[in-house]
Amino acid sequence: MSAGIDWVALTVFVFFFALVTVMGFFAARWKAGPVDSHLDEWGLGGRQFGTWITWFLVGGDFYTAYTVIAVPALVYAVGAYGFFALPYTIIVYPFVFAVMPLLWKAAHAKGHVTAADVVLEAHGSRGLELAVAITGMVATMPYIALQLIGMGVVIQAIGLTGELPIIAAFVILALYTYSSGLRAPALIAFVKDIMIYIVVLVAIVVVPAQLGGYGAVFSAANDAFAAKGGATGLILKPQQMLAYATLALGSALAAFMYPHTLTGIFASKSADTIRKNAILLPAYTLLLGLIALLGYMAHAAHIKVASNNDVVPVLFKTLFSSWFAGFAFAAIAIGALVPAAVMSIGAANLFTRNVWKSYVNPDISHAGEASVAKVVSLIVKLGALAFTIFLPTQYALDLQLLGGLWILQTFPALVFGLFTRWFRASGLLLGWAAGTLWGSWTAWSNGLKPLATIELGGASYVFYVGLGALILNVVVAVIVTVILNLVSPRSIARS
Amino acid sequence: MWVLLLVPYVGLLWVPFYNFEEPVLFGFPFFYWYQLAWVPICSLLIWIVYRSRTPDETP
Numbered sequence: 349m350s351a352g353i354d355w356v357a358l359t360v361f362v363f364f365f366a367l368v369t370v371m372g373f374f375a376a377r378w379k380a381g382p383v384d385s386h387l388d389e390w391g392l393g394g395r396q397f398g399t400w401i402t403w404f405l406v407g408g409d410f411y412t413a414y415t416v417i418a419v420p421a422l423v424y425a426v427g428a429y430g431f432f433a434l435p436y437t438i439i440v441y442p443f444v445f446a447v448m449p450l451l452w453k454a455a456h457a458k459g460h461v462t463a464a465d466v467v468l469e470a471h472g473s474r475g476l477e478l479a480v481a482i483t484g485m486v487a488t489m490p491y492i493a494l495q496l497i498g499m500g501v502v503i504q505a506i507g508l509t510g511e512l513p514i515i516a517a518f519v520i521l522a523l524y525t526y527s528s529g530l531r532a533p534a535l536i537a538f539v540k541d542i543m544i545y546i547v548v549l550v551a552i553v554v555v556p557a558q559l560g561g562y563g564a565v566f567s568a569a570n571d572a573f574a575a576k577g578g579a580t581g582l583i584l585k586p587q588q589m590l591a592y593a594t595l596a597l598g599s600a601l602a603a604f605m606y607p608h609t610l611t612g613i614f615a616s617k618s619a620d621t622i623r624k625n626a627i628l629l630p631a632y633t634l635l636l637g638l639i640a641l642l643g644y645m646a647h648a649a650h651i652k653v654a655s656n657n658d659v660v661p662v663l664f665k666t667l668f669s670s671w672f673a674g675f676a677f678a679a680i681a682i683g684a685l686v687p688a689a690v691m692s693i694g695a696a697n698l699f700t701r702n703v704w705k706s707y708v709n710p711d712i713s714h715a716g717e718a719s720v721a722k723v724v725s726l727i728v729k730l731g732a733l734a735f736t737i738f739l740p741t742q743y744a745l746d747l748q749l750l751g752g753l754w755i756l757q758t759f760p761a762l763v764f765g766l767f768t769r770w771f772r773a774s775g776l777l778l779g780w781a782a783g784t785l786w787g788s789w790t791a792w793s794n795g796l797k798p799l800a801t802i803e804l805g806g807a808s809y810v811f812y813v814g815l816g817a818l819i820l821n822v823v824v825a826v827i828v829t830v831i832l833n834l835v836s837p838r839s840i841a842r843s
Numbered sequence: 844m845w846v847l848l849l850v851p852y853v854g855l856l857w858v859p860f861y862n863f864e865e866p867v868l869f870g871f872p873f874f875y876w877y878q879l880a881w882v883p884i885c886s887l888l889i890w891i892v893y894r895s896r897t898p899d900e901t902p
Binding site for chain 1: 856857858875878
């Protein structure tokens, strides 16, 4: 990477950053509501986002800066295996279509703001509510840190060194999220998503043209993997296929269990908004598939990088003119702000409703809830910032991995409760505990890799730990429920 | 109708079915264009289920 600042890129970058900052502060006046007096207004934007705002918001916060940096990085490093993000972000949508409208209805009817609210209503267990709330908060924190890391990577590519730029960006984000709540990232998502679409559409046309077409891109990547050896290649090695499928399925089931994606759901104005979005959001997946190919384009362009995460910034710097590189970097950095904001709001909503209100101040007023949430979201962001500055990047990566595993274990409590009340709360809680403990221990013993191996009939199968943990979770929940139904049947018939 | 929602799972989770380079389309190996093709197909399937919902199903 060149020493020194790319002034053209920096100017363009700062311009767009300033633009979204202004938008962030004015967002409170957009579709105005009493942001300080009710958690629905600050934390859910007034529950009024229609199809297109939801599309921009959920798209902007599901497909994050980290996605744009990390997916090509993995594809660059190992090839086909890194593409699991593509089937994952396709199969998630039939699930969203079938399940999320029901969740919306349950939340809308009772004024629920968080997953834990819905779980408490469905199963009547404070323990389960707390388990879901803590899992949500803990799983979200490293994810915020990773957005900061993604932002840091592009800021470095412009030539700025040190932590001051990230700190400045984040403090500004913290301030307008504090004042405007969910409206801020919703409004900024328009800018971010349009910018990302422009960047990717240009990249997928211009870059291969410079490199000799897609055939040349794939063949260059193939040569690179042939030289590298190991479990890399343009297609999967036989032992990678089960891992690929289970990573895709596990990630798909976990994706809408996170507080930030759920916040986007709860903020919608109707169940139908969500159904329409299940049809329209896959456009972003097409984008993701093409972004992933940047990893191969890096091979065709003979990019050399110190760390895999630098692949996208270095590729853009090499192949784009300065001003467009600045535009692209701004898109990615802003692409970190939207999810970071929504993640911190989601975590704040959880703490406010399911820890503060449940255990500290049950008589809290609506305005009180909004105040608590605002402060907590500030603390969460500052905590993520401190984490990024003072701890090695690897910690954030490891915790994010565990976070995905943990959040997946809330699936039975949240989703099963929408369809049936057969499961006993204790069963779900023990299932959650079993899945979380087994999954964490297994990942830990594998050096915090997401894969576990099982030996069956002489052959060994490598699969995603999170999905294995979920299966264990459900099995335990079923067994415990059956036992409890035998030992102490419910006196009132439950549907 | 709702069974259409399961089709993408079959199409994408049975990995041995599509883990190949041939046939190549527009320079893309099969593994890649097959998965990318599922994006519009999945949207279409969900849209079909959406349109097939009867009016008396709650909104």
